[in-house]
Amino acid sequence: MNKGMYITIMTDEFGEDVYKVLPLVAEWGMKYVDFRGLINGRPIEKQTKEELRELKRTLDFYGLKTGVIDSSLCKVNLPGKERLSEEMEKLEGVIRASEVLECNWVRSFNCWQSGYGGPRSGELATRPDMLMQVVEMFEPFRKRAKEAGLVLGFENCGQTAKEVIAFLKAIHEPGWGLCWDVWNDSPLIDFENGDCTDYFAEALHYANMLHVKANCVSTLPELDYMKAPWERILAGAAALNREIPVVIEAHNPSEGPLGGKNREVCRRIYDYLIDVWPKKN
Numbered sequence: 001m002n003k004g005m006y007i008t009i010m011t012d013e014f015g016e017d018v019y020k021v022l023p024l025v026a027e028w029g030m031k032y033v034d035f036r037g038l039i040n041g042r043p044i045e046k047q048t049k050e051e052l053r054e055l056k057r058t059l060d061f062y063g064l065k066t067g068v069i070d071s072s073l074c075k076v077n078l079p080g081k082e083r084l085s086e087e088m089e090k091l092e093g094v095i096r097a098s099e100v101l102e103c104n105w106v107r108s109f110n111c112w113q114s115g116y117g118g119p120r121s122g123e124l125a126t127r128p129d130m131l132m133q134v135v136e137m138f139e140p141f142r143k144r145a146k147e148a149g150l151v152l153g154f155e156n157c158g159q160t161a162k163e164v165i166a167f168l169k170a171i172h173e174p175g176w177g178l179c180w181d182v183w184n185d186s187p188l189i190d191f192e193n194g195d196c197t198d199y200f201a202e203a204l205h206y207a208n209m210l211h212v213k214a215n216c217v218s219t220l221p222e223l224d225y226m227k228a229p230w231e232r233i234l235a236g237a238a239a240l241n242r243e244i245p246v247v248i249e250a251h252n253p254s255e256g257p258l259g260g261k262n263r264e265v266c267r268r269i270y271d272y273l274i275d276v277w278p279k280k281n
Contacts, residue, residue, distance in 0.1 A: 008032035008067025032067035045093025066103035113158035153179030177208030
């Protein structure tokens with residue numbers, strides 16, 4: 001069933017244990033939450049089945065559901081055999097969480113982390129030989145994730161959105177897509193002065209998740225960074241008529257003017273999204 005777009009939030013962005021966060025976001029009126037870290041002091045893939053069952057019982061109590069499992073799967077650059085083995089163990093933990101939490105949406109990476117502006121930045125989109133090397137390296141993960149019924153979204157973190165898109169074209173997995181972190185593209189595009197239409201259209205065409213960071217939200221002027229046109233981006237995403245989790249990943253700088261005010265920042269992003277959310281006709 002296509003739920004359309006919906007707002008969810010990374011629970012560890014509060015900097016607090018998940019069991020303190022869940023009643024708070026339920027009080028705000030949220031329906032979905034994401035899991036990454038700070039769950040019994042460990043990341044989501046390290047939870048035992050019983051710990052996951054307790055988490056699920058708590059979600060049910062507060063009327064919440066899991067939006068996305070925000071794993072760091074394969075967030076490493078061209079790993080060797082030992083690290084690949086560790087990442088496969090991580091995938092098994094993600095699958096375990098997926099089954100108990102009844103959520104097959106997973107944020108992932110793809111064994112390529114060239115960064116921005118470095119000598120290899122952008123290569124995945126311009127060098128077929130490098131792309132095939134990464135595709136082959138990721139193949140066991142693709143096969144296992146597909147077998148488990150996961151829906152992966154690959155984040156443009158450590159790589160550009162165009163590199164993720166090249167990777168998606170190469171693996172040909174229907175439903176898998178770009179986990180588009182708009183802020184991560186800010187070194188590459190001029191939100192405020194440039195014509196971003198073509199860039200946005202291409203990213204949204206491949207996107208199956210969106211990430212919203214505090215420093216590109218206009219109602220957080222204390223964070224003096226370039227602000228993204230979220231009303232326009234969300235309208236474009238809604239027009240696709242696809243299921244797209246819109247994830248609050250506050251990323252509030254600890255040394256910034258709102259340092260230590262993670263609850264406030266998360267709430268202000270949530271309120272902003274509600275305000276600019278596309279209206280149904």
